[in-house]
Amino acid sequence: MTFRLNRTDCVGLARPALDAHTLGLTSLAQLLGECGRRCVLADSDACMCLNAPDVPENLDGISRWIMAQGITVLGLSYRLDPQDGARIAALLAQGLKIRRLLKDQGGPIRAVFFAGLPKTCDLIRQQVKEVTATFEGDETAAETLVRLGVDPAIIPTDLKTSVRYDEDRMAFGRDLIRKGEYMALRPIDRSGYPDFGTRQDTLVARLTHGRQHGLPPLMRAHVGPFLADRKDAVRLFLAWTRALAASGHLDVLSIGASQLTQSNFGESWEGKPNGGGVPLNTPEEFEAVANAASPMLVRTYAGTRDIPALARMYEEKINITWHALSLWWFCRVDDRGPYSLRENLQQHCEALRYIASTGKPFEPNVSHHFAFRGGDDVTGVVAAVLAARTAKALGIRHFVLQVMLNTPRATWGVQDLAKARATLALVHELEDSDFRVILQPRGGLDYFSASPEKAKAQLAAVTALMDDIEPHDLGSPQVIHVVSYSEGYALADPSVVDESIKITRHALNEYRRLRQEGDIDDMTRHPEVTLRTAELLAETRTVLRAIEATIREPYTAEGLYQAFAMGFLTAPYLWECRNELAKAVQWQTRLIRGSVKVVDSGGLPVPSAERMAQVQRT
Secondary structure (H helix, E strand, O other), X not given: OOOOOOOOOEEEEEOOOOOOOOHHHHHHHHHHHHOOOEEEEOOHHHHHHHOOOOOHHHHHHHHHHHHHHOOOEEEEEEOOOHHHHHHHHHHHHHHHHHOOOEHHHOOOEOEEEEEEOHHHHHHHXXXXXXXXXXXXXXXXXXXXXXXXXXXXXXXXXXXXHHHHHHHHHHHHHHHHHHHOHHHHOOOOOOOOOOOOOOOOOXXXXXXXXHHHOOOOOEEEEEEOOOOOOHHHHHHHHHHHHHHHHHHOOOOEEEEOEOHHHHHOOOOOOOOOOOOOOXXXXXXXXXXXXXXXXXXXXXXXXXXXXXXXXXXXXXXXXXXXXXXXXXXXXXXOOOOOOOOOHHHHHHHHHHHHHHHHHHOOOEEEOOHHHHHHOOOOHHHHHHHHHHHHHHHHHOOOOEEEEEEEOOOOOOOOHHHHHHHHHHHHHHHHOOOEOOEEEEEEEEOOOOOOOOOHHHHHHHHXXXXXXXXXXXXXXXXXXXXXXXXXXXXXXXXXXXHHHHHHHHHHHHHHHHHHHHHHOOOOOOHHHOHHHHHHHHHHHHHHHHHHHHHHHHOOOOOOHHHHHHHHHOOOOOOOOOOOOOOOOHHHHOOEEEEEOOEEEEEOOOOOEOOHHHHHHHHHHO
């Protein structure tokens, strides 16, 4: 990279109005600001012009924006269709030349950058020579700044420290993958307890055996091929299941069921689109999977309709090892199910009562869904605690706490640690002889690169992050949800799943060895993590106290509805039910130093006490 970003430069960041993705641009603007480099975000008029930069009046608008703001470096973002993205970038480059705005023409623009999907970036590298560099979105903060031409010497010390943690983990991951020693790992023998691999086997029994014998965490992976012919897809999935059972690396098979399996189980699917996932549609097919999976434990998605009835079928046919429900989600709120928000919560609470009667654990999939829709970090922690308190109130005895890291993708590792530790601390407060917490971290849904080698290194790096949540507890985490390294570019077949598990296990072993030998930083008392954890704990307690003071029965279906509808939880990027949830979408959030915070109109953080006072007034 020969381009150097100077103190006199002004970086203009823009996107076509067609593309609503803004989080990455605001994050980049903040990173540049912390390095003392001026940055401006395009206003709505400039974004509208970028929809069609070949139209003369739109090109006039773009030129006016560039000249009025004194922009010398232009950054374009587009995360929708790759062909459209490449076309818009080419038209913009041509327009800049037509208006003689490029530096070699005597104009102000010294460099042009593009951020978008991997395929779009490939097309632009091939077709648009005016673009200086591209960004696919899986870069760390340090990689981003260096590629933009920022001199490492001007990065603030505290920013370097935070970024260095992420860089060090990626260096660890790259080294681990380069050596390739993980490929020699053999499966773990977990067969030393009576019900192992039988229809009476349980998650708690397997965890207890593992703890008694010092075994590594259980490995869970999500698997589900989709083919146009439903029966062919089911046959392929059964073959994959038998292969995974035979190889012995996977402990918990998570059935990646299709959308129609969740929403229209047992019905005729004639003429209905299905999307990805294995299309199981009879109890017998689920039972066949369980039979093929032994000795693995088996779990699957909750339904989006008749949720308690489907939970009963899972118990009967696959001895589901734990149930997962999304409470506020997978209904009309996100256009994933037929129920209203109230109906969905009522169905989920009824299902929880049934799950409690079976003694099976419960996993809430809630926090990351708020994050997907722009929710702040405090909302993510609050949602997890509300789910835990509701589960305990309804009789659940074992609570599987899923922590999705890297969400949003621009989150810094130190912020992930703080969120995870704050959530764990608050949920652990509920523990007693009748309620136990099982930690299950995982990598983010959109974290992994489309480059296989980089994605493998990222998998090792996020495993290190998982271990730093409770770095001196060899029994934590108890379960790891292994997101296969191919997540960013292809469906994971058994060979990819097994290799991903080997990477995860070896990374965990090596990272612990390096910590013990003093070759990596001990994150136990990292000052920024400690400070942010304390802040999150205080802010979350403020929100929880306000909920309990305002809502008569907060840990019920109606109470959970009110917590969302009254604005205690934030979801500014929610697309559906915005009128019903106007008080939740009213909040503005912003990425600040790798965390997501509620901000005022000036972009300054709003303390939870101030926000709660506003919620309670309205």
